[in-house]
Amino acid sequence: MSATPLSLAPTPSSPTPTRTTPVYKVTGPRVLRAEWAKFWSLRSSWITLGVAVVLLIVFGAIAAATYSPGAVATSGPPGPGSSGADSDAVGLALTGVSFAQLAIGVLGVLLSAGEYSTGMIRSTLAAVPRRLPVLWSKSLVIGPIALILTTIAAVAAFQLGTPGLDGEKIALSLGDDGVLRSLAGAGVYLGLVAVFGVALGMLLRSSAGAIAALVGTLLILPGLASLLPDTWYDTITPYFPSNAGSAVYALHESANSLSPGAGLAVFAGWVALTLAGAAYRLVRTDA
Numbered sequence: 001m002s003a004t005p006l007s008l009a010p011t012p013s014s015p016t017p018t019r020t021t022p023v024y025k026v027t028g029p030r031v032l033r034a035e036w037a038k039f040w041s042l043r044s045s046w047i048t049l050g051v052a053v054v055l056l057i058v059f060g061a062i063a064a065a066t067y068s069p070g071a072v073a074t075s076g077p078p079g080p081g082s083s084g085a086d087s088d089a090v091g092l093a094l095t096g097v098s099f100a101q102l103a104i105g106v107l108g109v110l111l112s113a114g115e116y117s118t119g120m121i122r123s124t125l126a127a128v129p130r131r132l133p134v135l136w137s138k139s140l141v142i143g144p145i146a147l148i149l150t151t152i153a154a155v156a157a158f159q160l161g162t163p164g165l166d167g168e169k170i171a172l173s174l175g176d177d178g179v180l181r182s183l184a185g186a187g188v189y190l191g192l193v194a195v196f197g198v199a200l201g202m203l204l205r206s207s208a209g210a211i212a213a214l215v216g217t218l219l220i221l222p223g224l225a226s227l228l229p230d231t232w233y234d235t236i237t238p239y240f241p242s243n244a245g246s247a248v249y250a251l252h253e254s255a256n257s258l259s260p261g262a263g264l265a266v267f268a269g270w271v272a273l274t275l276a277g278a279a280y281r282l283v284r285t286d287a
Helices: 028-041 043-065 089-093 097-118 120-127 132-161 179-204 207-227 230-239 241-248 260-284
Strands: none
Touching: 028 043, 028 132, 043 089, 043 097, 043 132, 089 132, 089 179, 097 120, 097 132, 097 179, 097 207, 097 241, 132 179, 132 260, 179 207, 179 241, 179 260, 207 230, 207 241, 230 241, 230 260, 241 260
16 A cells, blocks of 8 residues: 655745834934034034133133232223222133133034034934924033033132132122122023024024124124214113123123123023024025
C-alpha cells in the first residue's frame, strides 16, 4: 500500500513588521528648546554676555574708586572721576550700563539678523512654518538671560564699590530704600534692550543696519534732541527709549524725567512696537 503524498496548502505569510517614523508636532516649547540650544552653541553669545557683565562690574567699581566729592557735576551719567553733588552710590555702580547696553543689544541683533546673513533662516522657517514662534522664542531666550546676568553684575558692581565710598555722604547699602529696586531695574532695562535688538534684527534683516539703528536710537537720538527748542526738548526727551530706560534704574527721580514705572512702560512700549513690526514683516514677506 503506497502512501499518498500530503498536499501542502499554502499558508498565509506573516505580515512583515513595518517601521513607522514618529511624527513630531512643532510646538512652542520645542521651538523654545531649539532656540535655547542654538543660543548657547554660538561662541558670540558667551563672548558678548561676558563683555556686558565685565563692563558693568569694572566701570562701576572704577567709578566708585575714583569718586571725588569736589568734582564738578556733569550733564551726562556719572563716570570715573566725574561725579557731582547729585551723584549717588547706585549711579556710580551703574556707570557701565551705557556701555553694557550696546553689547547686549548687539547680541540680540546677532541672534536674529545673523541667521539672515548666513542663510540659516530658511532652514529655521522651513522647520517652523508658522514663523512667529521663532521670534517669540528668540526673545524669550535672550531676555531672561540678559536680565538675570546683568542684575547679578549690577549688584556685584555696587558691592565692589561700597568699600571705596565708606565714610562718603553718598554711601549706601543694599538695605537702603530704593537700592535693590534700582539695581534690579538696570537688569530689567538691559533685558528689554536684548529683546529690542532681536526685534530690530528681525525687522531690518541686516546685522549692520540693525546695529546702526540700535546705536542711533539709544545713543545718538538723545544728543540730536539738544538741537530742538528748549520747550520741545523738555517735553519730548523723557520719552526717548534710552531716557525712559534710564528712569527705570534711577535711584531718585529728577525734574525732567519719568518715574521708574512710567519709564518702564514707555520703554516696554518701544520694544513692543518694534516687535510688532518685526512680526508683521516676518509673516508677510519671504526670508
